[in-house]
Amino acid sequence: MKRREFIKDLAVGGLLLNFQPGLLAQGKKSPDLAWIQGESPAQITQEAISSLGGIRQFISRGDVVVVKPNIGWDRIPTQAACTNPEVIKTLIELSLEAGAKEVKVLDNPCNPANRTYARSGIADAAKEAGAKVLFPNPHKLKKMALKGEWLKEWEVYTDFVEADKIINAPIAKTHSLCRLTLGFKNWLGALGGNRNQLHQKLDQAIIDLAAFFNPCLTVMDGYRILIRNGPQGGRLSDAKLFKTVVAGVDYVAVDAAAATFFEVAPQDLPFLRIAHQKGLGEIDLEKLRIEKRTV
Amino acid sequence: MKKERSKKYRIIQALRILSQAVFFLLFFYLLLGTHFPGEDYIGRVEIFFHFDPLLALTTFIASRAFFVSFIFAAITVVLTFVLGRVACGWVCPLGSIHQAFSWLFKKSKLHRPKRIKDNRTAWKYSILVFILVATLFSLNLAGLLDPLSLLYRSFITGILPVANYGISAFIGILYKLKLFSLGDSLVQSMANLAVNPIFLQGFLIGLLFIGILLLNLYRERLWCRYLCPLGAFLGLLSRWNILKLKIDPQKCIECHLCNIHCETQANPFPLEEWKSSECVYCFTCSAICPTSAITFPVRTTPEQIAKVDLSRRKLIFHSLLGVLVVPFFRLSPATRRSSPKLIRPPGALPEEQFLQKCVKCSECMKSCPTNALQPAWSEAGPEGIWTPILVPRIGHCEYYCSLCSQVCPTGAIQELTVEEKTKVKIGLAWVNKNRCIPYDLGTPCIVCEEHCPTSPKAIKLVKTEVKLPDGTIMTPLAPVIDTDLCIGCGICENKCPVVDKPAIYVTSVGESRSEKNQLLLDLIKEKSGPY
Numbered sequence: 001m002k003r004r005e006f007i008k009d010l011a012v013g014g015l016l017l018n019f020q021p022g023l024l025a026q027g028k029k030s031p032d033l034a035w036i037q038g039e040s041p042a043q044i045t046q047e048a049i050s051s052l053g054g055i056r057q058f059i060s061r062g063d064v065v066v067v068k069p070n071i072g073w074d075r076i077p078t079q080a081a082c083t084n085p086e087v088i089k090t091l092i093e094l095s096l097e098a099g100a101k102e103v104k105v106l107d108n109p110c111n112p113a114n115r116t117y118a119r120s121g122i123a124d125a126a127k128e129a130g131a132k133v134l135f136p137n138p139h140k141l142k143k144m145a146l147k148g149e150w151l152k153e154w155e156v157y158t159d160f161v162e163a164d165k166i167i168n169a170p171i172a173k174t175h176s177l178c179r180l181t182l183g184f185k186n187w188l189g190a191l192g193g194n195r196n197q198l199h200q201k202l203d204q205a206i207i208d209l210a211a212f213f214n215p216c217l218t219v220m221d222g223y224r225i226l227i228r229n230g231p232q233g234g235r236l237s238d239a240k241l242f243k244t245v246v247a248g249v250d251y252v253a254v255d256a257a258a259a260t261f262f263e264v265a266p267q268d269l270p271f272l273r274i275a276h277q278k279g280l281g282e283i284d285l286e287k288l289r290i291e292k293r294t295v
Numbered sequence: 296m297k298k299e300r301s302k303k304y305r306i307i308q309a310l311r312i313l314s315q316a317v318f319f320l321l322f323f324y325l326l327l328g329t330h331f332p333g334e335d336y337i338g339r340v341e342i343f344f345h346f347d348p349l350l351a352l353t354t355f356i357a358s359r360a361f362f363v364s365f366i367f368a369a370i371t372v373v374l375t376f377v378l379g380r381v382a383c384g385w386v387c388p389l390g391s392i393h394q395a396f397s398w399l400f401k402k403s404k405l406h407r408p409k410r411i412k413d414n415r416t417a418w419k420y421s422i423l424v425f426i427l428v429a430t431l432f433s434l435n436l437a438g439l440l441d442p443l444s445l446l447y448r449s450f451i452t453g454i455l456p457v458a459n460y461g462i463s464a465f466i467g468i469l470y471k472l473k474l475f476s477l478g479d480s481l482v483q484s485m486a487n488l489a490v491n492p493i494f495l496q497g498f499l500i501g502l503l504f505i506g507i508l509l510l511n512l513y514r515e516r517l518w519c520r521y522l523c524p525l526g527a528f529l530g531l532l533s534r535w536n537i538l539k540l541k542i543d544p545q546k547c548i549e550c551h552l553c554n555i556h557c558e559t560q561a562n563p564f565p566l567e568e569w570k571s572s573e574c575v576y577c578f579t580c581s582a583i584c585p586t587s588a589i590t591f592p593v594r595t596t597p598e599q600i601a602k603v604d605l606s607r608r609k610l611i612f613h614s615l616l617g618v619l620v621v622p623f624f625r626l627s628p629a630t631r632r633s634s635p636k637l638i639r640p641p642g643a644l645p646e647e648q649f650l651q652k653c654v655k656c657s658e659c660m661k662s663c664p665t666n667a668l669q670p671a672w673s674e675a676g677p678e679g680i681w682t683p684i685l686v687p688r689i690g691h692c693e694y695y696c697s698l699c700s701q702v703c704p705t706g707a708i709q710e711l712t713v714e715e716k717t718k719v720k721i722g723l724a725w726v727n728k729n730r731c732i733p734y735d736l737g738t739p740c741i742v743c744e745e746h747c748p749t750s751p752k753a754i755k756l757v758k759t760e761v762k763l764p765d766g767t768i769m770t771p772l773a774p775v776i777d778t779d780l781c782i783g784c785g786i787c788e789n790k791c792p793v794v795d796k797p798a799i800y801v802t803s804v805g806e807s808r809s810e811k812n813q814l815l816l817d818l819i820k821e822k823s824g825p826y
Contacts, residue, residue: 110746110790111693112664114489118333119695135486137327139470141479142304149805196742196792200732209441234750 030057031122031291032282033248033257038295041223041245048219048247049094049166058217059165059248061099066106067091067131068215069122070171070186073232074111077121080224080239081232083171085125087221087245091167103131104159107189107280134159147207150201155192157165160213168215168251171241172258173175174230177202179227180262182217182232182255183217184210184271188289203271210251211280218254220246252281253288301587308582311384315391322388326450329661329702330489335713337701341658343388344443344704346371349423349525350654353437354705356430358651362706370748375529379536383519383526383559384575389442390519394558394577396508398513406512410554412562416520416573419527420605421613426524427618433647434624434678436773438654440524445504448681451503451657452494452670459490491666493689496681500670516558519575530572538576540569546588553589563589633812635802637674638685638783640710641692641719642700645808646675651767652707655681659708665690667785668699683708685721687785687801692721694748694784717749722783723805723814724753724776729730731798737769739762743787743799744774753780754787778805778814 002171003191034051049055053126059065092103106127109116113135117123126133141155146179160166170186177199183254185202186208198205222244230237246257252275256266266272267285276283319671322343329340330802344350350421371382383390400406426437426595438444462485510517519526540563553563560575563580581589629637633646642661643649660683661666667690670681685692695714700708711719724743732740744754756772763769774787783801791797805814 014790022751043555062380112331114333114486114487115331115664115693115696118331134479135483137486139466139482176744177739187314194792196790198794199742199745200738202739229752231745231749232748234748239751285586 009197027290029035029268032250032288033246033253033290034081035244035246035257035290035292036295037244037293039243041048041084041221042090043222043244043295045087045090045247046094046244047293047295048245051215051250051293052217052247055094055098055153058167059095059098059100063095063098063100063164064162065103065165065167066160066165067094067095067126067169068160069105069120069169069189070189071107071113071116071120071122072109072111072189074115074119075232075234076119078224078236078239079233080226081173082116082120082122083169084223087219088122089125089129089170091169091219092126092131095165095167097104099113100165103129104134104163105131106134106136106157106159108136108157108192109189119128130259136192138192142287146208146212148205150210151206151208154195157190157192160190164215166213167217167250168218170218170220171225172220172261173226173233174228174262175210176230178206180259180264180271182258183215183220183251184255184275187213205273207271207275207278207280210275211278215251216249218248218251220254220258220262222246222258228289250281252276252283252289253285254269256281256283256285257290298586300583300585301581301590304578304581304584304587304589305679308578314385315388315394318386319388319391322446326455326661327490329658330696331662331664331696332614335697336564337662337693337698340662341656341702341704342367344654344656344658345815346382347441347443347525348372349426349437349528350443352629353426353430353435354652354654356427357435357462358648359434362652364704364706364807365698370531371529371800375532375536377536378576379533379538379571380421380526380529380575382529382735382781383523384577387442387525389446389523390516390575391779392446392508393516393518395795397511397558400512406515408515408555410551411514411560416560416570416608417605418521419523420615421525421531421609422522423434423527423531424605424610425617425620426612428614429621429624432618432621433651434621435654436624437524438656438681440522441654442518442523442525444654444656445507447661448655448657448670449500449504451491452497453504455490455661456492456494456497457501459492460487468626474544483495489664491661493666494660494669495686495689496670496672497609500681503798514560518714520559520573520751526575533572533574537593538591539571540566540574540580541589541590541592542566543588548586548588550584550585552585555582558769601635624678625676627673627678629674629676629679633803633806633809634674635804636684636686637671637804638687638722638785638801639806639808640668640685640698640699640708641684641716641721642703642711643683643721643808644707644709645810649707650682652674652676653679653682654705654707656704657681657683658704659683662698662702663690664693664696664698665789667789685785685801687788688797689789691786691789692782692784694786717782718807720782720805720807722782722785722801722803723778724783724785724787725776726776727796727798727800730793730796731773732793733771733773734759734798737763737771739771741772741774742790742792746786746790748784748786749780749782753777753782774799781805 030053034048036044036047067081073081175181184206345367348368562568668683671684699709728734747754759773769779785801
């Protein structure tokens with residue numbers, strides 16, 4: 001070993017010890033997926049994050065964080081069309097605990113934003129937790145190079161691009177075109193423009209989007225899942241109390257796990273299959289280290 | 296003799312201006328508050344209308360049914376009986392705008408007031424007679440000229456959208472100047488205000504309103520002097536009021552300042568020519584009088600005063616005109632067959648009763664969360680100009696929203712709970728298979744089905760064989776509509792990705808409120824046996 005290399009390694013090691021003592025002290029690797037079941041949406045979310053090694057694994061001091069829920073529809077939480085507000089609230093609280101400078105919550109909904117934000121319960125919950133709840137701002141739409149296979153460029157809300165970290169917090173629902181709408185499809189809410197035209201090649205579009213936004217963490221709300229009449233539901237019987245949250249860094253794996261909520265094999269969902277082939281993530285649940293617990 | 300302006304009346308004048316400002320701000324506050332408040336119940340944002348006796352009377356006569364909320368109009372009537380047209384001078388927000396503009400035009404020397412003695416003040420009584428006679432034939436034209444209807448309609452479809460456009464442009468400049476945080480917070484507060492930015496008639500209605508304001512260049516408060524039918528109605532009631540002008544002949548120097556500056560041409564001097572029916576009690580004359588000669592003592596004894604210039608001949612002539620105009624307003628195919636575009640908001644009464652009650656105030660259009668409700672032009676015939684119709688390409692009827700039915704001041708849109716509202720059909724959706732992406736191009740789409748709000752969905756996806764230009768056969772999922780479940784909300788038409796002319800559209804057929812405008816005879820459907 002050369003002297004120069006030795007000094008470099010020393011410096012790196014020192015820095016590592018300084019900033020990430022937990023990582024070295026723990027000695028064991030955290031699981032790929034945390035799969036937590038329980039009565040309280042807030043508690044299972046919290047447990048899922050701590051199973052993954054705690055929020056500090058993902059959020060650093062001073063980060064600007066965007067939490068992206070699904071606030072697409074003018075529906076109340078029991079109808080399971082939008083992400084559970086308690087899940088969102090917990091994610092914001094954790095991020096702020098980790099020292100995030102600012103947490104923003106926004107979505108570009110299908111129904112009028114002031115209705116969906118209020119009636120989903122997310123606006124109140126997020127404000128209570130200390131986040132900035134933002135209506136989609138047309139002045140912040142910018143055509144961006146997405147460099148996707150199909151989607152070369154599209155209008156994106158720059159809040160997402162400017163953030164240091166993005167947490168994707170979708171809800172698991174049925175959908176007539178993708179079969180299921182999970183984390184991938186949640187990215188349509190970060191877009192402006194005539195996004196209804198994306199449906200002509202939706203599977204490819206959402207793969208391109210997921211690769212572009214590349215969240216640091218995906219937290220799938222499966223507290224209530226929508227088993228019928230998706231993606232909006234309506235009748236309370238369209239929703240099913242499932243009491244589960246799945247979280248992970250590998251967003252493909254999270255969606256693959258969520259597919260099994262509906263007894264759908266991940267391989268049967270084209271967007272997951274293609275994403276896996278492109279090397280974006282794992283869809284074979286056997287190959288993943290999953291920490292499954294009930295709290 | 297001491298030459299001094301009356302301190303007392305100058306204070307009263309200041310109080311009057313304060314009162315006008317307060318009521319205008321109240322009007323504006325309630326107007327801006329007419330949007331989704333975060334819960335299903337919006338509160339009584341339309342309360343101003345219920346103090347309007349003209350609307351109370353015309354909707355009562357035209358529809359032969361009294362709407363309970365109009366009970367407040369009795370307060371205005373009693374007030375006018377006792378104190379005269381103080382509602383015009385102290386309360387009416389449109390009157391305040393006219394007075395403010397008159398003042399501006401006077402101050403900027405664009406208008407130089409002079410003494411006017413003409414009998415054009417009688418025009419408004421003719422307009423009133425004309426409107427009232429027409430209502431006897433169930434033709435309700437009050438909304439076109441009622442000051443509150445005019446004010447709300449102009450603000451909602453013209454002034455606010457213009458302001459909204461201006462503010463958006465301003466925000467754009469802020470972003471160009473890199474003042475991001477200021478721009479962000481402005482965007483968020485504008486989103487909270489939820490001003491509807493697009494109206495089909497906004498240009499026309501807005502210009503008309505500006506035109507009416509510019510009339511103040513010719514005469515102060517010209518609208519109130521010559522045109523306002525509500526003012527005329529209150530003028531007729533004010534003859535016996537107890538606040539009577541008095542001029543002290545000892546002090547009066549006959550300078551005519553009071554006549555020149557009288558806002559509404561009530562002719563304070565000479566006393567015999569003073570018209571209490573024209574006086575709006577703005578107290579300008581008593582405050583401006585250089586010798587404090589003018590007072591308004593409380594008197595119950597009757598006094599000889601100039602009467603409203605309503606000759607019997609004129610009365611008969613304008614009544615006849617009111618009768619004659621009825622068939623003209625009903626010259627429309629809409630009376631025979633429903634227009635496909637005549638999609639009324641949910642809760643709207645059957646068309647005939649709806650037109651009798653609707654006062655064209657646009658409150659429903661302000662409350663609509665999607666900007667879907669628009670002032671009609673030809674869809675409902677001349678009688679229905681500026682009544683609300685739903686234009687799905689602009690906005691859809693939000694499934695869990697019943698705000699328009701809550702803010703309607705006359706009950707033309709019946710108040711519905713959200714649950715009741717979700718069961719009302721306002722029309723039916725139709726697929727234009729010649730333009731639909733799956734039917735025509737064999738490409739997947741499903742956007743209409745995804746957005747359909749009913750559960751189960753009224754739009755079903757069915758595998759359909761499609762031949763492409765090269766002869767290959769595709770079997771995409773294509774939309775088929777279940778007319779039993781469809782409520783005609785129009786979100787499918789609104790979101791259809793065929794950009795110009797949508798491949799799925801809503802027409803009024805099948806609307807719950809109509810007996811005639813139906814597609815299938817339920818009779819035949821129910822008795823399936825013999826057919």
